[in-house]
Amino acid sequence: MSEPAFEAIDLARSYRLEGVSVDALRGVSLRIGQGEFVAILGPSGSGKSTLMHLLGCLDRPTSGTLRVNGVDVATLDDTGLAELRNQSVGFVFQSFHLLGRTSALENVALPLVYRGVGKAERRERARQALESVGLAHRLDHRPSQMSGGEQQRVAIARALVGDPKVVLADEPTGNLDSKNGQEVMGILAGLNAERGVAVVLVTHEREVADLARRRIHVRDGLIELDTAQQPVAADGDPDARSAGRDAS
Ligand SMILES: Nc1ncnc2c1ncn2[C@@H]1O[C@H](COP(=O)(O)OP(=O)(O)O)[C@@H](O)[C@H]1O
Numbered sequence: 579m580s581e582p583a584f585e586a587i588d589l590a591r592s593y594r595l596e597g598v599s600v601d602a603l604r605g606v607s608l609r610i611g612q613g614e615f616v617a618i619l620g621p622s623g624s625g626k627s628t629l630m631h632l633l634g635c636l637d638r639p640t641s642g643t644l645r646v647n648g649v650d651v652a653t654l655d656d657t658g659l660a661e662l663r664n665q666s667v668g669f670v671f672q673s674f675h676l677l678g679r680t681s682a683l684e685n686v687a688l689p690l691v692y693r694g695v696g697k698a699e700r701r702e703r704a705r706q707a708l709e710s711v712g713l714a715h716r717l718d719h720r721p722s723q724m725s726g727g728e729q730q731r732v733a734i735a736r737a738l739v740g741d742p743k744v745v746l747a748d749e750p751t752g753n754l755d756s757k758n759g760q761e762v763m764g765i766l767a768g769l770n771a772e773r774g775v776a777v778v779l780v781t782h783e784r785e786v787a788d789l790a791r792r793r794i795h796v797r798d799g800l801i802e803l804d805t806a807q808q809p810v811a812a813d814g815d816p817d818a819r820s821a822g823r824d825a826s
């Protein structure tokens with residue numbers, strides 16, 4: 579039996595700013611299995627990105643337990659955490675986070691540099707990843723020469739190049755028009771359906787959330803509703819009662 583992708587127990591994260599403490603997450607417990615497709619919803623400032631950064635090993639909890647693919651992050655030093663991040667998760671940000679003056683191919687190959695993969699193999703794997711998001715014809719283009727939709731597809735290719743079991747996407751369609759947004763969502767949904775990659779994505783859009791089989795609503799740093807823990811309502815929509823409460 580394989581470990582769940584994520585297991586969080588009473589996870590909390592506070593930020594200290596000039597002596598003032600902000601409790602961004604106040605005790606979140608959840609379990610996300612391999613191959614799941616989960617949408618995280620909630621108003622602006624509710625702690626969604628904070629949660630995603632913790633799951634993505636980009637940050638550490640203030641308290642509570644987090645296991646990623648069975649590994650307790652508290653047992654890792656910063657190098658170990660970076661390794662877990664590099665090997666287990668791919669992260670897609672709203673604002674792409676690409677190196678603007680570096681080719682698509684090199685952007686995508688970068689995570690493999692940190693894994694010590696040789697140059698020829700890096701380039702071949704990056705090429706394949708770009709091909710899988712429909713960008714085989716853009717290998718040598720720089721992000722600054724690409725549309726937003728293309729840049730986000732490069733970012734997805736970068737998230738995929740290391741063959742992660744999980745892709746985390748924080749409002750991946752937030753900076754895209756609806757056509758490009760749909761294309762990006764189609765790629766993420768396809769990854770989940772065809773390759774069995776678990777996808778956890780933050781979204782404000784109901785149509786996007788409806789693609790996911792499970793929805794987790796976050797509010798004020800807490801899980802308000804998790805459809806995986808909710809009896810299915812008579813109308814078949816387990817979170818019908820909170821529909822429309824996430825307008826940002
Ligand atoms: N690096 C940070 N330093 C201080 N406060 C932060 C930081 N990141 C987030 N916060 C605060 O934590 C709360 C949750 O933020 P965030 O997780 O970004 O919410 P969301 O993604 O749901 O909009 C907000 O009050 C935000 O201002």
Ligand SMILES: [Mg+2]
Pocket residue numbers: 626627628748
């Ligand atoms: Mg956010």
